[in-house]
Amino acid sequence: MNRLRTKIALLLVVAIVLVVGALTGVLLFLLRPPGTHQTMGPIAEQVLMLEKMAKKVPNDVVWAAEQAKGQISPEMTDWLREELRKRGSDLAASVSRLNSDSPDVVSIPLATGRWLLMPISDLPPRSGIWGVILTWLALITFGATAIAVFVANRMVRPLVLLEQVVEAVGSDDVFPELPVEGPAEVKAASKALNSLSLRLKAAIESRMRVVAAAGHDLRTPITRMRLRAEFVADDEDRAMWLKDIEELEGIADSAIELVREETGRKMPEDVRLDTLIEEIVGELQDQGHDITLQSSEPALVSANRLALRRALRNLSINAATHGLSARVKMQMALGTAHIVIEDEGPGIPAHLMDNIFEPFFRVDPARRKNIPGSGLGLTIAREIISRSHGRIKIKNGTSTGLIQCIELPIVEK
Template structure:
């Protein structure tokens, strides 16, 4: 995982193990490696030789056994001891064994045909190369260092995780909740900077909304005066053109004010049946002579503002029925996500412009005359409403022609489901 927590932990583990390993190697160099069991067998062989000399002189007090000592036989050590005895002229089938884990090693020595002499010995290093012991030592150090590193890195990164969580909680309005300014100096400075940035962003957005609302409101007075003057134009065709342009200006002003209300409004959400809402919108728009077909309306429940969601879906369906000739609407859900799918048979939108459809006053063909009523803010308003409800809108060209609009909202759990 490419996270700061993992990087801290790995850095600490590598640092601790590297320091301990270097110190261990340095001690090996200065003091020499521990003696291997095979190198310490010359002393044991000397003891065996001395014991044989004593028993050959008939010294009493020596107890012989009928068989070698029981327990685990150290075959490699036994072999090395026999080779060491051969160098001293003694060809004896001695064995080195241990009865229990912490018991002393027993050297079993055959005494002619009289039996076996058990000679305990201690101080022998463990068999095998010293690097095995070094590896075990470093393994223990690495495990201990890993535990310490994980604990320390979690403590160090915890304030940054809180910052990450706070930044991830940015709402659809683009604002971030205030962050607690605690922790290390760097974390406090970062939290303070983010809080300042969030406050400035909020003020800038509110200023923009006030400006748009004021402009839309102030446009109504000159529009009304111009409408009164247009009534006195003698040429009927010219008067109709003036009134048509004034109607479009009034729609733009009203849409701008409506967009501000959507971005600043805070209507309480409620449980509502999405299929019933879409069916009611379809019936209402059919009465307005729009070509709309409700295909499949599966029962789905969402949590949103009824008034706002009604406006967003109306905008999308009207957009399909006017610009796309006819609209086909369906509602479906999978228990997690509710979807409203709107298809039309229009010309679609050029691929290089489709990512701009939610921008205010967007026109697929800016040069064309506005012969369909609208201010170019319908998709923008719908996008704001759906985003604030926790959903998303996707618009794409259909393979067979036309446009495909998909609205996704979190499906709510009803009382019957709980």
């Protein structure tokens, strides 16, 4: 967002400076003073008038014994004499300047050998005009920058608000209600975001109610199917029916469990993570799963113990069943507990990696016949870990297998 603010401010500054610079250039061109060459005509008229006055009333004219001191300007002298010749006079007048701070002086020779000295002002500036222009543009740039920063901040304020709201989205995927205050554009953005939040919350709750209702409603027909399956005469057919019914029950129970996790608000408690992992690994070993705990460190995390146990157990069972064997490691670093679960399975194709947390996702639907499960284990695990302010990442191993990485913040005591 800072880059966008900077770009907008820079664009405004450049636009303002270019417009003001262009207008300044046009005004300087239109209102420019006459050049030195152009001012020589009126000066020549004054020289001729003074010469006539000196001839008619010599006692009323202040004269000098010698011409003005200083360096003669050949260029201005030539211009002046050219204007005098245009007016029919061959007067050998000259223009000189004593120093940079003194004005130009016209020396007019008289027939008596004396001189008339006539100072002339600098109509066009001799130097410094570009310094004035650069100072003017610098002031314009400074003022334009202040205005541009102010305008850019107001323009991106709704976007900043949106960015803050996105960052504030909680584990329930709904952002908090925003206060409707501030400038008009911020109020409009706050109202729109609050309305969006309400609609999202209503949609999520409606979806959860549908899933929960479907899970509960499935229990009754599943129970009837189980009773009828018990009366199937053929043992092999009865076993197949009961296996399918158990899978349906697992799906219904997992759907209800997912709803509970997404809508539940149980208070967290301090949980010894290392002890919990040891219990899960020991339990799965007793059930015949090929799983080992390679390393563990004492760590305390804040979470719902039963929910966190369910999540870690689901992930461990996935590794021990789909991945043939599982290795569990737990270590701490920078205030975070890192749990790594590796297996020896075939992994997941790269193009399917983005779908692994979707409900009822399976890499190969044919696995349903060999490995039981509802397809909601990873979805439920991610929801639980997210509510515990943790993260879960899954990636393929370097050669074979899958690596499940869980990060949970440690509670400092």
